[in-house]
Amino acid sequence: MKTDDTRMKHAPFWTVFFSLISLVWIFPVVLVLINSFKQKAYISRNPFLIPSGKSFVGIENYTRGIERTNFIASFGWTLFITVGAVALILICTSMCAWWIVRVNNRTAKTLYTLFLLNMIIPFQMIMFPLSKIANSLKLNTPWGMWVLYLRFGAGLSVFMFTGVIKGIPSEIEEAAMIDGASVTRTFLAIVMPMMKPSIVSVAILQTMWIWNDFLLPYLTLDLRKYKTISIAVQYLKGGYGSVDMGAMMACLVLAIVPIIIFYLLCQKHIIAGVTAGAVKG
Template sequence: MNEKVRRPWLWTTVFTVIAIAYLFPIALVVVNSFKNKVFIAAEPFALPNAESFVGWDNYLRGIQLTDFIASAGWSFVITIGSAILILAGTSMTAWWIVRMDNVYAKTLYTTFLFNLVVPFQMVMFTLSWLADYLGLNNPFGLWIIYLGFGAGLAVFIFTGFVKGIPYEIEEAATIDGCGPLRTFFLIVLPIMRPAVITVAILEVMWLWNDYLLPYLTLDLKNYKTIPIAVQYLRGGYGSVDMGAMMGVLVLALIPVIVFYLASQRHIIKGVVAGAVKG
């Protein structure tokens, strides 16, 4: 058989194995979420049977123990608000950087790139103190903090994309009487849709699953996100209610998986378009 014919099957097999390796932990969590916690520890890879199956008990207990509804509400508030602020602020910033193309714009762009290489551990203690001092230790203050940490990658992707947008389109809009804001929101932003969706996917997955930043900055007596609430399933002496934890983890996975599946067809297009240098 011709080597060119065999090669696609080889790559298909390789990537199928890789996909199974990534999906296996998720499937394991789903399977164990329907098992008694004793059997989760004793037989983690076994399918539920008549003895180990507990139905929706783990989910109901997890919702009760973690106050899941309130935690999910704050997770949605933080994720949606932060994502909108990041997308709006960084898309306009990237457009300004590309169109101005002067020393100030280049310096600002370099600053955003520097944000990508600074380890979070270098600033987390100072950030925690500053958030308390400025009154940002709440879900709405966290929007501003996430804007600072998420801006670097977003500006990088948006800047690459804007370079591929012909400037003549904006000149035509200006001749027709559009000011800068109308030009951006009516002309530029719709063209940037693939990049916007790409950045939205990356940012939402990060914001929804983030544990450390909310833990360091939020007033935990009043606000808890889902990743933080899950930690409260840990009891004394290292004991963990594995059944309830598996149930809550499955519930936490559903929103971000649904969002990703609804948007994933745009991510490759957006990343490739963002690599255009103009």
């Protein structure tokens, strides 16, 4: 009882403390949103003031940013790359993790170790050979990017999925196979639904990474034909270091909004997964 009373006394302090920390994280996003409605001169002069009067330009920055960056096409290619790459990562790595856990022989353990090493090797060490290989194999296209992102996203995904699958009783799968279910149907109808919270968690992590990624598309994509949002925004820079800050802020807002919506829609699944794991434990 004393422990519970102590926790209740400290609860208001921790609430205020973490609320202040959350404001620190939210503040840059709010700052970008505010400045997306200002004239360029006022963004540099008074970046923290609310737009009003002469500084307020309405949606002028948004229209100019969309026109100068060909934002609609860039948004489409970014969405195409992100959805395809995340889907490929989820399907391939979840099946691979299931095989590693259920087979559990020397080959499976070696493969699992290689996936872990995949997370250790920094991207900077292989980015130039990767760019040359991507060009040689004609992977410098949006659909070729799916394969490249699978290579980089497989390590973390397999690591997370193997931990989840180890907690799924194998007797459930054996019962399904005894009833006549094939290996594919057992995985799709039995295993994957039980992995739903972890699949959503991995999907959110991979989506946020791929959607916002700049370096890999910049090094591998044929920029004469395809540009992602992060690359298109860079074209708002003019000569002699000049930058159209208003249009850039507007494009950044348009790029952030889909990710925020996606996270809010999937948040309940993450909470459900954490709660289920706590009850099982």
